[in-house]
Amino acid sequence: MNNILWRHTSTLLALTSVTLVGMMPVRAENTTNTTISSDNSDNVVQKQENSSETPGTTLTSASALLTAPTSQIERTPTATTPQTESTQVAQVVSPGRTTRSGPSYIGIGGNIGLTGNTTLSEGAFTVISKIGLTRNLSARPAAVIGDNTVFLIxxxxxxxxxxxxxxxxxxxPYIGGGVAISTGRDSTVGALISGGVDVPLSPQITATGGVNVSFIDETDVGVLVGVGYNF
Incomplete structure (x- = not known):
């Protein structure tokens, strides 16, 4: 009886030991799987956190891209409105202005005729003037008064x-050309070449002297000397 009980007891203990040994690897695998699962979970969480930060970075970059052009636009100077052609002409041509040779003036003088058959070729009283148009150009109309007055323009x-x-x-110095108009019964128009010098004497007075050559009927040459009042 005792031997039989002992045998049953030994057999039960042996079965129990085998069962315990067989269960140990399974638990180890479960533990390993649990650890791997835990690591995977941590990686997933980390990836989620990284992915949650990535949109912020992308938005920040996009915001920078959007902000840059705006700042550039703000720094871009405002384009000025181009002036019209008429405004530019008005600014360049200003009758009566001062030129490089000095101020405009009006005055009187005398003509000394050298050759020809019009009043320009005779001794005569003369009205002279200078009307500045631009910095470099001026009109110098004059009238040589006589029997047949000659207008020089x-x-x-x-x-x-x-x-x-x-x-x-x-x-x-000055030099230029224009037209000479001889009045009277034989009113004629011809080309004119004019040149001379202006001599500023004071802020109010300018002396002038020049030679006028007209081509009306013949070649007429006269030397003009005068003084003008600046305006």
């Missing part, structure tokens, strides 16, 4: 004033 290029060391005076 040249357009001249004015040069800057230069100092003459000998006389200590400034002179401003």
């Amino acid at each position: 040249p357009l001249t290029v004015d040069f800057p004033q230069e100092n003459l060391e000998v006389t200590q005076l400034n002179i401003a």
